[in-house]
Amino acid sequence: MQYRSGEQGTTIPVRSDRFYKLGDDWYFNVRGGKAFGPFRCREEAEKALDEFLNPAQDYTGNVRPFGSLRALRWRKQFRD
Numbered sequence: 001m002q003y004r005s006g007e008q009g010t011t012i013p014v015r016s017d018r019f020y021k022l023g024d025d026w027y028f029n030v031r032g033g034k035a036f037g038p039f040r041c042r043e044e045a046e047k048a049l050d051e052f053l054n055p056a057q058d059y060t061g062n063v064r065p066f067g068s069l070r071a072l073r074w075r076k077q078f079r080d
Contacts, residue, residue, distance in 0.1 A: 019045055 019028050020040055026045040027037030035054065040043040 017050065 018030075019026060021027075021042075022038075025038030025040070026042050027035050027039070028045045028049045029035050030049075030052070036048065037045060039048060
């Protein structure tokens with residue numbers, strides 16, 4: 001691990017993985033705590049993150065906030 005810009009001290013803060021899996025779906029987090037997904041596989045989530053961080057002007061990809069209908073159905077299913 002390496003220090004990030006502006007970090008100081010003798011220890012490097014704990015890092016968490018940007019990608020995570022809930023059930024069969026993959027999601028990713030961005031700064032500010034916003035989550036995007038669901039995606040069928042980690043590779044699809046990684047591609048969506050790359051396109052989210054480096055948008056092309058004509059990009060019409062599959063990046064949806066965590067509040068998407070599929071995610072809402074998934075949460076409701078496991079809440080009951």
